[in-house]
Amino acid sequence: MDLLNAIVALLNFVIIPATAYGAQLALGALGVTMIYGILRFSNFAHGDTMAFGTMVTVLMTWALQGWGVSIAPLPTALLALPVGIVVTAALLLGTDRVVYRFYRARKAKPVVLVIVSMGVMFIMNGLVRFIIGPDDQRFADGARFVINAREFKQWSGLDEGLALRTSQAITIVTAVIVVALLFWFLMRTRTGKSMRAFSDNEDLALLSGINPDRVVTITWMIVAALATVAGVLYGLDKSFKPFTYFQLLLPIFASAIVGGLGSPVGAIAGGFLIAFSEVTVTYAFKKVAGYLLPEALEPEGLLQLLSTDYKFAVSFAILIIVLLVRPTGLFRGKAV
Amino acid sequence: MTPAIKNTALFALVFGLILATGFLQSWNVALGILNMGLISAIMALGVNMQWGYAGLFNVGVMGFVALGGLGVVITSMAPVGEAWAAGGLRVIVALLTGAGTIAAAILAWKRLKRHRGLAVTAILVVGFFVYRWLFDPAVAAIEAVNPAREGYLGGLGLPVLLGWVVGGLLAAGAAWIVGKVALGLRSDYLAIATLGIAEIIIAVLKNEDWLSRGVKNVIGIPRPVPYEIDLQNDPGFVERAQAWGLDPVTFSSIAVKLAYAGLFVVVLLALVWLAELALNSPWGRMMRAIRDNEIAAEAMGKDVTLRHLQIFIIGSAVCGLAGAMMTTLDGQLTPGSYQPLRFTFLIWVMVIVGGSGNNWGAVLGGFLVWFLWVEVEPLGRLLMELVTAPMPEGFWLKDHLLESAAHMRLLTMGVILLLVLRFSPRGLIPER
Numbered sequence: 001m002d003l004l005n006a007i008v009a010l011l012n013f014v015i016i017p018a019t020a021y022g023a024q025l026a027l028g029a030l031g032v033t034m035i036y037g038i039l040r041f042s043n044f045a046h047g048d049t050m051a052f053g054t055m056v057t058v059l060m061t062w063a064l065q066g067w068g069v070s071i072a073p074l075p076t077a078l079l080a081l082p083v084g085i086v087v088t089a090a091l092l093l094g095t096d097r098v099v100y101r102f103y104r105a106r107k108a109k110p111v112v113l114v115i116v117s118m119g120v121m122f123i124m125n126g127l128v129r130f131i132i133g134p135d136d137q138r139f140a141d142g143a144r145f146v147i148n149a150r151e152f153k154q155w156s157g158l159d160e161g162l163a164l165r166t167s168q169a170i171t172i173v174t175a176v177i178v179v180a181l182l183f184w185f186l187m188r189t190r191t192g193k194s195m196r197a198f199s200d201n202e203d204l205a206l207l208s209g210i211n212p213d214r215v216v217t218i219t220w221m222i223v224a225a226l227a228t229v230a231g232v233l234y235g236l237d238k239s240f241k242p243f244t245y246f247q248l249l250l251p252i253f254a255s256a257i258v259g260g261l262g263s264p265v266g267a268i269a270g271g272f273l274i275a276f277s278e279v280t281v282t283y284a285f286k287k288v289a290g291y292l293l294p295e296a297l298e299p300e301g302l303l304q305l306l307s308t309d310y311k312f313a314v315s316f317a318i319l320i321i322v323l324l325v326r327p328t329g330l331f332r333g334k335a336v
Numbered sequence: 337m338t339p340a341i342k343n344t345a346l347f348a349l350v351f352g353l354i355l356a357t358g359f360l361q362s363w364n365v366a367l368g369i370l371n372m373g374l375i376s377a378i379m380a381l382g383v384n385m386q387w388g389y390a391g392l393f394n395v396g397v398m399g400f401v402a403l404g405g406l407g408v409v410i411t412s413m414a415p416v417g418e419a420w421a422a423g424g425l426r427v428i429v430a431l432l433t434g435a436g437t438i439a440a441a442i443l444a445w446k447r448l449k450r451h452r453g454l455a456v457t458a459i460l461v462v463g464f465f466v467y468r469w470l471f472d473p474a475v476a477a478i479e480a481v482n483p484a485r486e487g488y489l490g491g492l493g494l495p496v497l498l499g500w501v502v503g504g505l506l507a508a509g510a511a512w513i514v515g516k517v518a519l520g521l522r523s524d525y526l527a528i529a530t531l532g533i534a535e536i537i538i539a540v541l542k543n544e545d546w547l548s549r550g551v552k553n554v555i556g557i558p559r560p561v562p563y564e565i566d567l568q569n570d571p572g573f574v575e576r577a578q579a580w581g582l583d584p585v586t587f588s589s590i591a592v593k594l595a596y597a598g599l600f601v602v603v604l605l606a607l608v609w610l611a612e613l614a615l616n617s618p619w620g621r622m623m624r625a626i627r628d629n630e631i632a633a634e635a636m637g638k639d640v641t642l643r644h645l646q647i648f649i650i651g652s653a654v655c656g657l658a659g660a661m662m663t664t665l666d667g668q669l670t671p672g673s674y675q676p677l678r679f680t681f682l683i684w685v686m687v688i689v690g691g692s693g694n695n696w697g698a699v700l701g702g703f704l705v706w707f708l709w710v711e712v713e714p715l716g717r718l719l720m721e722l723v724t725a726p727m728p729e730g731f732w733l734k735d736h737l738l739e740s741a742a743h744m745r746l747l748t749m750g751v752i753l754l755l756v757l758r759f760s761p762r763g764l765i766p767e768r
Contacts, residue, residue: 042524042527042528099754099758110524111391111393112757112761114393114527115684115757116757118681118684118753119753120750120754121750122677122681122746122749122750122753123746123747123751123754124750125677125750126743126744126746126747126749126750127747129740129746130740130743130744130747133740134743243675246676246677247535249531250528250531250532250535253528253531257525257528261524307543309539309543310539310543312536313539316529316532316533316535319532320517320518320529323517323518323521323525324517327525
C-alpha cells in the first residue's frame, strides 16, 4: 500500500508535471533547432516569438469567449490557436523579408544574424508589452481536471491523490500530434525531404534544383506553428506573462544544444531530459521517502536538493556537462 | 570631413543633447543621465573588449554587473556581529567544503584512469550532503538575526571605493569559472553559458538572504561623496548657493551629482587610456589577429584559448566595476531590479551602435543609447498624446495607447539596433 502511495505521489508531483513541461520545452527546442539547421543561426527572439503567438491566441480566445463560443470541456484557446499560428507566421515572414533576407543574401556570419535576432527580440518584446502589457494573463477555461485528486482517493482508497489537469493532458496529446505531423512532413513529403537536404548540404541542395526561398518560407511557417503551440500550451499549463517567456529561452536553448543543435530528435530528447532533471532536483522528496522508508529512518528535512528558485542552475549544469563530455550533443547535431 | 572632426562632432552632439535636457527639463535629470551614461560607457567598454577585441559573445553582462554591486555591499556595509556569531564561521566552512568538493571532483576526473565517472559522482554526492548539513543551519541562524533590518552577515565596513575594486575582482572570479568551462567551445555555446550564469547569479542574490538580504534589498550603502542634508546644514555651502542665486536644496543635489560625475569621469578616462594603450600594444594586435583568424594565429604559436580567457576576465571585471559604481550611485542593492534586457542586451546595443572594436565608439554608444533609453519614454508619451488627440475621451484605444507608451523604449531600441546593423554595421565610430 505504501509502495502504491509512493508511486502515486511521484506520478502526481514529478512525472506528470515533468512530462507536460518536457513536451512544452521540446516543442520550443524544435523551433530553435529548425532555425539553426536551415537558417544557420541561434535565434534569440524565439522566446518572444512564443510570447507573440500566445498573445494573439489569448486575444482571440477573449474574443471567442465574448461571442459565447465554447468547446467545453476543452479550453477555448485550442479554437483560437490556428489564428495565433497564422498571425505569427505572417509576422515571422514579414521579419524575414524586412530583416533577415538582407543578411542571408550577403552570406553574413552566423554571429551577425544572432545579433540581428537580438534586435528582433527587442522589437517583439516591446510589441507584446505594448499590446497586452507586462502582466500575468489567465486564459484557460473549460474543465480543470481530467482526474480529480479527491475522486481518485475515493475510487482507489489510497491516501495519496492523483490529479491530471486538462492542460497537462492537452499538452501531452497535442505535442504527440504535432511531433508526429512534423516528422511525417520531414521524412515523407517532397518538401520535407528538400528541407532536410538543404540542412545537410546547402550547396548540393541548390545544385539539385531546390528552391531556397521556398525552403526558408516553409521553415518560418513551421517555426511559427511550433512556437505558438509551445507558448499556448505553456500558458494554459501555467499562465501567460511576457517576461517568463523571455526567460524560457535558457531551458529551450539548453534542450536544443543538449540534444544536438539541428537535430529534431535531439531537441525532443533534450527537452524531456531538462524538464525531468529540473523537476526532480527541485522536488521535495519527503513525502515519497515517508512512504518508502520505515518510520525510524524518516527524514527530518524536506529532502529537496535545490530550491525551485535555482531551476535555471539545473538546465545550466546539464548543458555544461553535456558540452564537456559530448560537445556535439546527444544526437550528433550539426554544431562543431 | 576627417574622422577626428566627425568623432568630436558626434561627442559634441551627445553632450549637446544632455545640455538641452538640462535647459528644457531639469538639471537633475540631465546630471542623472550623465552619471548613468558614464557608468553605461564603462559597461560598454567592458563588452567592447570582449566582443570588439576578441570576438567573444558574452550575453551575461547582467550577472557581472550584479556581482559588482555585491562587491560594494560586502566591502562597505557595517558587519553584523550578532549574525557572524550565529553562523558566520559555519557558512564559510560550508562554502569552502563546497568549493573543495568541486575541486576534488575535477582533480579526480583529470587524474583517474578507470571508474572516474563513478568516483566523481561519489565525491559530488557526499560533498553535497556534507555541504548542506553545514550550510542550512548556519543560514537559518543568520537570517533569524533581526530579519527586518539585518538578517545577513553585512560587509567588512571598509571604504566604499575599495568596494569598486572588490566588485571588479568578484566579476573577474566568476568570469574565470565560466571562461574555463565554456571558452574554446563554439561562440553560440559561450552565449548560452553566459546567459545561464547571469540568471544563476541573480537567483543567488535574490535568494541567499544571508549574503545580500535577497529581495529585501540592502539600503543605505555608505557614499564616497557628502550627503545632501549635510550640505544643506553647512552654512558656507548655503551662503555660496545664495551668492549664485540658487535654492540650496536644489543646489545640494546638483553638487552631489556633480561630485559623482567627477569620480566616474576619472574612472572612465583612466579605463579608456588603459584600453587604448592595450589595444595599440603588441598584445592588442595579437588579440585582433586572433579575432580575425584564429587558425592563423594558432599557427603562429599563440595560445588562443588562454588569450580568450584573459580578455574575457578583463572585460567582465570592467563590467563588475561599472556595476559596483552603479550600486554606489543608487546607494542600494536591489537584486529584483536586474533585468537582462536592461543590463545585458541594452549594453550590446550601445556597443554595436557606437562601433565595436573602437573604445571611443563604445563610450559614445554608452552615452547616446542611455540618453535615448531615458528620453524615449517622455517622447513616446508625447507622440501617443499627439496620435490620440483626435480620439474621443474615454475611448478604450486612447487609454490603452497612453498607458502602453512606457513600452515604446524596447521597440525603439530594437529599431535602432536593426537600423545601425543594416546601414552602418561598423557603428558610429568604426574600428580603425
